[in-house]
Amino acid sequence: MSFSVRRSDSPRSAEERAAILAAPGFGRYFTDHMVRIEFRDGAWGEGVVEPYGPLTVDPASMALHYGQTIFEGLKAYRQPDGGVATFRPLENARRFQRSAQRLAMAELPEHLFVESIRSLVDIDREWVARESDDSLYLRPFMIASEVGLGVKPANAYTFLLIASPAGPYFPQGVKPVSVWLSTEYTRAAPGGTGEAKCGGNYAASLIAQAYAADQGCDQVVWLDATEHRWVEEMGGMNLYFVYGSGSSARILTPALTGTLLPGVTRDSLLTLAHDLGYSTEEGKISTDEWAAGNASGELTEVFACGTAAVITPVGSVKHAHGSWTVGTGEPGPITMQLREKLLDLQTGRAPDEHNWMHQLVSA
Ligand SMILES: *Cc1c(COP(=O)(O)O)cnc(C)c1O
Numbered sequence: 001m002s003f004s005v006r007r008s009d010s011p012r013s014a015e016e017r018a019a020i021l022a023a024p025g026f027g028r029y030f031t032d033h034m035v036r037i038e039f040r041d042g043a044w045g046e047g048v049v050e051p052y053g054p055l056t057v058d059p060a061s062m063a064l065h066y067g068q069t070i071f072e073g074l075k076a077y078r079q080p081d082g083g084v085a086t087f088r089p090l091e092n093a094r095r096f097q098r099s100a101q102r103l104a105m106a107e108l109p110e111h112l113f114v115e116s117i118r119s120l121v122d123i124d125r126e127w128v129a130r131e132s133d134d135s136l137y138l139r140p141f142m143i144a145s146e147v148g149l150g151v152k153p154a155n156a157y158t159f160l161l162i163a164s165p166a167g168p169y170f171p172q173g174v175k176p177v178s179v180w181l182s183t184e185y186t187r188a189a190p191g192g193t194g195e196a197k198c199g200g201n202y203a204a205s206l207i208a209q210a211y212a213a214d215q216g217c218d219q220v221v222w223l224d225a226t227e228h229r230w231v232e233e234m235g236g237m238n239l240y241f242v243y244g245s246g247s248s249a250r251i252l253t254p255a256l257t258g259t260l261l262p263g264v265t266r267d268s269l270l271t272l273a274h275d276l277g278y279s280t281e282e283g284k285i286s287t288d289e290w291a292a293g294n295a296s297g298e299l300t301e302v303f304a305c306g307t308a309a310v311i312t313p314v315g316s317v318k319h320a321h322g323s324w325t326v327g328t329g330e331p332g333p334i335t336m337q338l339r340e341k342l343l344d345l346q347t348g349r350a351p352d353e354h355n356w357m358h359q360l361v362s363a
Contacts, residue, residue, distance in 0.1 A: 003047035003119045008032045010051075014126075021129045024165035026308065027137065031124035035116040035161040038145075039106040042155075047112060049119050052162065058147045062154040068144035069199040070099040073307050074264070075135040075166065076121050076128050079348035081363040084121055084128045086138070087346050088356050089114050091264045096140060099196040104153035105142060113140065114358070116161045121360040127165055128361075132347060137166040137308070169309040174331050174339070176315025177304075179221045179234060180212035181287055183320060187233065188259035189225035195258055202236070209235065217318055219304075224259065229286045232259060234304040237312065238266035241285055242301035242334050243293065247277055249300070249334055255282040265305040265342070271354060272341050278334070287319065294324050301332030311339040 011032040012020070020029045034052045038045045063069050072092045076084050093113035100107045117138055121128065128136045140161045144154035185208035188194020193201055205220070212220040221239070224230040232254055233239060238261070243250040251273045256262050273280045285293075293299030294317075302314040313331040317324050344350035348357070 003035065003049050003115065005049040005119070005123065006051065007123070008051035017126060021127070021131075021134070021165055024129075024134070024167045026166050026169070027164050029165060031120070031127040031136070031163045031165070033120060033123050034163075035120050035159075037108070037112060037116065037159040039108075039157040039159070044106075044108065044112060047116055047119065049123055055158075055160075057145075060147045060149060061144065062146050062148065063143035065149060066144070066151060067198070067200045067203075068103050068105055068154055068157075069141065070096065070103055070105065071139060071141035071197055071199065072096050073197075074117075074138050075307060075346070076117075076138060076163075076360055077135050077347050078128050078130055079359075079363070081348075083359060083363040084125055084136075084361040085348065085357045085359045086117060086121075087358070088264050088268065089117060089358050091267070092140070095197065095262065095264070096142075099198060100142065102193055102196040103198055105144065106157045108142065108159055112159075116140065116159070118360050120161055120163055124163060125361050127163065129165060131167075132349075133168045133343060135166050135346075137164045138162075139164065166308070169312075174313065174336065176313040176326070176329065176331055177218040178216070178316045178318065179219045179314055180215050180217035181317060181319035182208050182212065182220045182222060183228045184208065184211060185220075186225040186228075187222040190258060192259070195256075195261060197261060201261075205235070215318055221317075223287065224257075229288070230254070231285050231287060231290060232257075233261065234314070236261075237304035237306035237309065238263040239314075240266075240269065240303050240305060241290070241293075241299060242303075242332060243298055245300050245333070250279045250281065251334070252281045252283050252285060255284065263306055265307055265310070268342065268356065269305055269311075269338055272338060272345075275353070276337065276341065290317070291324060294326060300327050301335050302326050303332070303335040303338075310342060311335060
């Protein structure tokens with residue numbers, strides 16, 4: 001199977017592209033092409049690679065009114081041999097299907113998801129930087145495109161894939177973030193859409209992020225909706241807690257209760273931490289246990305993880321009644337070791353023992 005291709009007649013020149021790749025930031029520039037697949041009359045149409053550009057959207061398109069929109073995020077990395085590979089794309093394809101199911105949208109077959117990525121990266125391969133920790137961020141998404149204001153699952157959907165060059169998340173070196181424990185707002189409630197990667201979850205989170213910023217914090221930490229006690233996630237990333245140090249360290253991440261987004265990075269780190277000889281656990285941690293573990297010195301490091309930033313150390317915590325510094329306030333050794341391990345694997349500097357890399361373009 002391969003998609004039909006309509007090449008851009010005005011792609012960026014090599015000079016323009018080089019200028020963008022020299023300082024891409026995150027999500028600010030897009031490559032020359034995109035992929036589109038339409039779902040109509042109960043079936044997916046042909047995949048099309050076409051020039052990147054504005055969409056024509058009917059103002060009564062259902063996505064604009066009732067929020068049937070879902071997305072994914074993954075990265076393509078230049079490999080040492082000059083080829084391009086991505087990391088565990090089938091995990092994203094399956095999560096995209098689960099998100100679609102939760103939002104009563106059409107499910108895109110896995111092979112179309114993966115082929116869309118392959119065809120876009122194939123045509124826009126020069127947008128994958130050759131700098132070691134740079135990458136091409138891939139953003140698959142789907143919107144309800146049926147026209148009408150009746151409230152019901154749409155019968156037409158548009159799947160799109162766009163790509164954006166991404167520089168290193170911490171160009172000045174890894175810097176810990178400060179977090180606000182949010183008791184004012186919740187991200188997800190039992191039976192809600194917390195497990196789905198849908199636009200609405202992010203829309204609902206923005207006010208809490210703004211509130212955290214007003215308290216002088218970089219990021220918001222989400223607690224459970226019922227007791228406001230159990231730690232769930234940080235912004236759009238999963239969390240990890242490190243107890244002890246050295247080879248006897250124990251690493252805990254909040255269990256997937258239905259209100260957490262099941263991150264591919266989170267899942268991969270459970271395996272990589274185990275490979276490094278640490279004991280790992282999916283469990284529960286309350287804000288009181290976090291404070292107490294920190295005070296006793298038993299809890300040594302905390303970090304967040306996700307595709308965009310890979311691993312971000314948490315340096316300090318603030319809440320309505322106080323604050324504390326996490327460990328030394330500096331990036332911890334296990335945090336940095338796991339970060340290196342994952343980046344080495346994704347950029348092909350380390351052997352791919354778990355068969356997680358998926359080649360998109362050969363050297
Ligand atoms: C996407 C996302 C994550 C991280 O998932 P990855 O697959 O690791 O990128 C974590 N939390 C939320 C809320 C997310 O939307």
